Amino acid sequence: MxxxxxxxxxxxxxxxxxxxxxxxxxxxxxxxxxxxxxxxxxxxxxxxxxxxxxxxxxxxxxxxxxxxxxxxxxxxxxxxxxxxxxxxxxxxxxxxxxxxxxxxxxxxxxxxxxxxxxxxxxxxxxxxxxxxxxTAGLAGLTAFSIPATMRGLNQAIILATGHLGAEGGLDWPALARTGQPLVIYMAVRTIAPITEALRAGGLAPETATAIISAATTPAASILVSTLAEIADAAEAAAVAAPALLVVGSIVSFRDTLDQLATTLQTEADA
CATH class of the missing domain: 3.40.1010.10 (Tetrapyrrole methylase, N-terminal domain)
Known part of the structure; x- marks a missing residue:
């Protein structure tokens, strides 16, 4: 100290x-x-x-x-x-x-x-x-190798709050129709209705989705799943706030990096 x-x-x-x-x-x-x-x-x-x-x-x-x-x-x-x-x-x-x-x-x-x-x-x-x-909505993504923007993947990123409020919150189907990634703050308690609404707006069930918890702290963690399965996965993992819900193709970039790292390591070991 x-x-x-x-x-x-x-x-x-x-x-x-x-x-x-x-x-x-x-x-x-x-x-x-x-x-x-x-x-x-x-x-x-x-x-x-x-x-x-x-x-x-x-x-x-x-x-x-x-x-x-x-x-x-x-x-x-x-x-x-x-x-x-x-x-x-x-x-x-x-x-x-x-x-x-x-x-x-x-x-x-x-x-x-x-x-x-x-x-x-x-x-x-x-x-x-x-x-x-x-803001965690950008720094939290970077900490887990998820680019907020990536040429060929997105032209915008949407920051939103997961508080639904008395009137149900945002027009999630309309946001889904933009085709741009969503970073949703304060969504731990509302993952299920939000993901259902995004699917109703046309997002495919297999859309890459992640929950980032306690970003940049020693307790930081990430749970990667799909739009259809993330709510159940979060419940099973007992995800706690603070957490971000990230929806969109930028989440899959982590897999690309992991695959590249594995390939490079294999070549180095050969």
């Missing part, structure tokens, strides 16, 4: 976190090494870090010894902090003259409700800054 706190940032122009300011900071998909330099700079200056539930403890350990931590994470199906209360808490801390970092997994503006928080800050005349982070 002591060594992590002694990190020296390069001599580049990094901003100073002032008293009474709130910075929304993207902590990336999990691994501390995937923090940006600006995120590290912010964490090391903060008096108070208001953080999500899934922030790696090694990231929090980068804070200065006097920093205080307030956990406000949201976990599906469990008691969670109310979003309005979180936003108001940021205002209170700023008005108390604290240097505040609101530390969010991934990127603050990608399914992180960062927009709601900065609106509250702006409406209350609180100075703020938003520091981007790597």
């Amino acid at each position: 002591a060594a992590s706190r002694s990190l020296v940032l390069p001599a580049i122009d990094l901003p100073e976190l002032g008293r009474g300011e709130v910075w929304l900071v993207g902590a990336g998909p999990g691994a501390p090494g995937l923090l940006t330099l600006e995120a590290l700079n912010a964490i090391q200056q903060a008096d108070v870090i208001v953080h999500d539930a899934l922030i790696d403890p090694r990231v929090l350990a980068l804070a200065k010894p006097t920093a205080r931590f307030e956990a406000v994470g949201k976990r599906g199906g469990r008691p969670s902090a109310d979003q309005d209360d979180i936003s108001e808490r940021l205002v209170v801390l700023a008005r108390n003259g604290e240097r505040v970092v609101r530390l969010k997994g991934g990127d603050p503006f990608v399914f992180g409700r960062g927009g709601e928080e900065v609106l509250t800050l702006a409406q209350n005349d609180v100075a703020f800054r938003v520091l981007p982070g790597l």
